[in-house]
Amino acid sequence: MGHYITLATCVLNQWALDFQGNYERILESIKLAKEAGARYRLGPELEITGYGCNDHFYEGDTYLHSFEVLAKLLVADVCKDMLIDVGMPVAHKNTxxxxxxxxxxxxxxLIRPKMYLANDGNYREMRWFAPWKKHRTLEDFYLPRIISSITEQHTVPFGDGVISARDTVLGTEMCEELFTPDSPHIHQALDGVEIFTNSSGSHHEFRKLDTRIELIRGATRKSGGIYLYANQQGCDGERVYYDGCGLIVMNGDIVAQGTQFSLKDVEVVTATVDIEDLRSRRGDQPSRMAQASEAPAYPRVFADIALTYDAFQDGFDLPPTAPRAPFYHSPEEEIRYGPACWLWDYLRRAKAGGFFLPLSGGLDSCCTAIIVYSMCDLVCKSAKIGDAKVIADARRIAGEPVDSTYVPVEPKEFSGRIFHTCYMGTENSSKETRNRAKHLAEWIGSCHVDINMDSIVTAFLTVFQIATGKVPQYKVRGGTETENLALQNIQARSRMVLAYMFAQLLLWIRGRPGSLLVLGSANVDETLRGYFTKYDCSSADVNPIGGISKTDLRKFVQYSKTHLGLGVLQEFLDANPTAELEPITSDYVQGDEVDMKMTYEELSIYGTLRKVAKCGPFGMFSKLIHQWSGILSPTEIAEKVKSFFFYYSINRHKTTILPPSYHMSPYSPDDNRFDLRPFLYNSSWTWQFRRIDEGAAALGKLNRSSSNEKNGETSKSK
Structure with missing residues (x-):
């Protein structure tokens, strides 16, 4: 006769320092878990405070309010007769x-501290917390009075222990601990822990979900056991989006998987399993049992509760959950849903009335517009299934009274209420880009404005002429590179000023209070190369595509053309990428890749080698010698690498003023968080470039020698 157990793992959209909202979402998740028949509930990492509090973790208030929330949870009726596992920061012995x-x-x-901290990429946990290094050790933690008055406990166990219920044993693993080579679940499994719990704050990045799922499946496939994974979901106040996807895995098989991208504030993932299956799995592995017999013991803390039930004697009618295959979104779907959910969180929490986007008629701003349209589509789908929170937020953002009957039904209609676009043309703009912007706005329903800003540019030039007596000219009209660049930048920077003026006044024009958030649309490759004007229209409130490559954006547009029915997008796919900041002549049309002196495909390669492979100039040259062998000569590769590092270094300072961008690419150059490199370089790279030239010369000599030998052999054979 089986011993069935129903377990619940919760995905919550928590917000840094929103103690009231966080408390309500935790309480709601406990209620839903209990209704599903679960006797154990797991939530995400630092769920009481929100994960992204950052330097607020230095403040005593953060710890005080965390205990205040914990006190409210302890006395909540819904928590009765249920084993509750919540996350919060705790100071023990002033640490x-x-x-x-x-x-x-x-x-x-039990209070179980994290033992291995995330301290790379977007994470700085060791800035605020200490890792617990006393493995399999418990100490007394002295409770604050606000808690001891409820629990009637003066001290509780603090440290690396496990929970022993009447019928099973649970062990904790926290986020980064799963990713370490010597993960706690290995040792816990050998000591008889049957249920592993992982509360996480793991952000979305391309294909990162694959890594998580395979690690969890591998852990339980090798050690046997049940693994519960809870994750934060949403934007809690930073550049990252936590993508949820709660999991329950048993013996390597997924038995429950939550959504990866969702507008839900609370999602509870439950599964019912037969715990005897994992015991049977472990019992037929003699080598595991031999290791287990000599494994060091974890200190156990007793929980006077049975998590299992007998389906016959207890009268429950919860059949075991069948295993299922993992579900993954395609990369194009990740672009469609991830930034859209992030934008929705930002919009509703910023109390803004919508978005404003300078729509240039190019691919990048097109992608940003599609993502906003996708956000509108998600809002309408959530409203259709009756999500009261989404409906209330949509009404408020759209300027409807709270007691209104308005419900967003069609994404195009909702887009017309909250999304504003503007084509900012000059004498250098083409009819084609103006038409593409107009057609796209019509397809997605945005409130669109078309303006010509030549008078603004002329005003700037007039002021300059009065002050200096000089009038700069474009390169095609005989001007120098300096004049040409300055004239382009005047247009670009003027667009930023116009964008913010329109964002502040368009709602006023429509008789609504508030203002709009300005969206940027610079891709990760242009940011890496520095191919944008500092303080131009890429200077915005947020940028949903700032971590996405041009190559992936093109694939996303192709996907959106088919799956969103946006036939107009073929015009953007066929267009040549251009900034349209110089005059178009019969024999000259400005092109992005010509201006950059490198292709977008090459930039993706450079970015990956620089950040992911951690290559300096010479290291990148060495890698590309093999990668581009037979395509380019060593000298050509050397020139390309030197060109990239020159432009990268002279433009690195631009990354210091980037708007908050959705993190998605592993080679993002975001100076504010992800990519902590200098912004002032010796752009000559004297030593490094000399070594590259020496290497290219040596390889060229070697190749010529090899070629001569082959030619000699051919002559002899003839």
Whole structure:
């Protein structure tokens, strides 16, 4: 006869320092888990405070309010007779830790601190917390009075222990600990832990979900056991989007998987499994049992609760959940949904009335517009299934009264209420780009404005002429590179000023209060190369495509043309990428790749080698010698690498003023968080470039020698 157990893992859209909202979402998740028949509930990492509090973790208020929220949870009726596992920061002996707090019936059973901290890429946990290094050790933690008055406990266990219920044992693993080579679940499994719990704050990045799922499946496939994975979802106040996807895995098989991108504030993933299946799995592995017999023991903390039930004796009618294949979104779907969900969180929490986008008629701003349209589509789908929170937020953003009957139904209609676009043309703009912007706005329903800004550019030039007596000219009209660049930048920077003026006044024109958030649309490759004007229209409030490559954006447009029915997008795919900041003549049309002196495909390669492979100039040259062998000569490769690093270094300062961008690419050059490199370089790279030239010369000599030998052999054979 089986011993069935129903477990719940929760995905919450928490917000940094939103203690009231976070408390309500935690309480709602406990209620839903209990209704599903679960006797154990797991939530995401630092769910009481929100993950992205950053330097607020230095503040005593953050710890005080966390305990205040914990106190409210301890006395909540819905928590009765349920093992609750919540995340919050805790200071123990004047040292701050990222912790799980496990409680049952107004008694705290264990405070388990994180042992391995995330401290790379977007994470800086060691800035605020210490790792717990006393493995398999518990100490007394002295509770604050606000808690002890409820629990009637003065001290509780603090450290690396496990929870022993009447019928099974649970062990904690926290986010980064899963990714370490010597993960806690290995040792816990050998000591008889049957249920592994992982509360996480893991952000979205291209194909990162694959890594998580394979690690979890591998852990339980090798060690046997049940693995619960809870993750944060949404934008909690930073450049990253936590993509949820709660999981329950048993013996390597997925038995439950939540959504990866969702507008839900609370999602509870549950599964019912037969715990005897994992015991049977472990029992037929003699080598595992031999290792387990000599494994060091974890200190156990007893929880007076049975998590399992007998389907016959207890009268429950919850059949075991069948295994299922993992579900993954395609890369194009990740672009469609991830930034859209991030924008929705930003929009509703910023209390803005919508978005404003300078729509240039090019591919990048086109992609940004499609993402906003996708956001509108997600809002309408959530409203259709009756998500009251989404409907209330949509009404407020659209300027409808709270008691209105308005419900967003069609994405195009909702887009017309909250999305504003503007084509900012000059004498250098083409009829084609103006028409593409107009057609796209019509297809997605944005409130569109078409203007000509030549008078603004002329005004700037007039002021300059009065002050200096000089009038700069474009290159095609005999001007120097300096004049040509300055004239382009005047147009670009003027667009930024116009964008913010329109963003502040367009709602006023429509008789609505508030203002719009300005969207940027510079892709990750242009940012890496520095191919944008500082403080131009890429200077915005947020940029949903700032972490996405041009190559992936083109694939996304092709996908959107088919799956969103936006036939107009073929015009953008056929167009040549151009800034349209110089005059068009019969024999000259400005092109992005010509201006950059490198292709977008090459930039993706450079970016990956620079950031992911951690190559300097000589290291990149060495890699590309093999990667581009037979395509380019060593000297040509050397010139390309030197050209990239020259432009990268002279433009690195531009990354210091980037608007917050949705993090998606592993080679993002975001100076504010992800890519902590200098912004002032010796752009000559004297030593490095000399070594590249020496290497290219040596390889060229070697290749010529090899070619001569082959020619000699051919002559002899003839």
């Amino acid at each position: 701050k830790y990222n912790c799980r707090v496990v409680f049952l019936n107004k008694k705290i059973l």
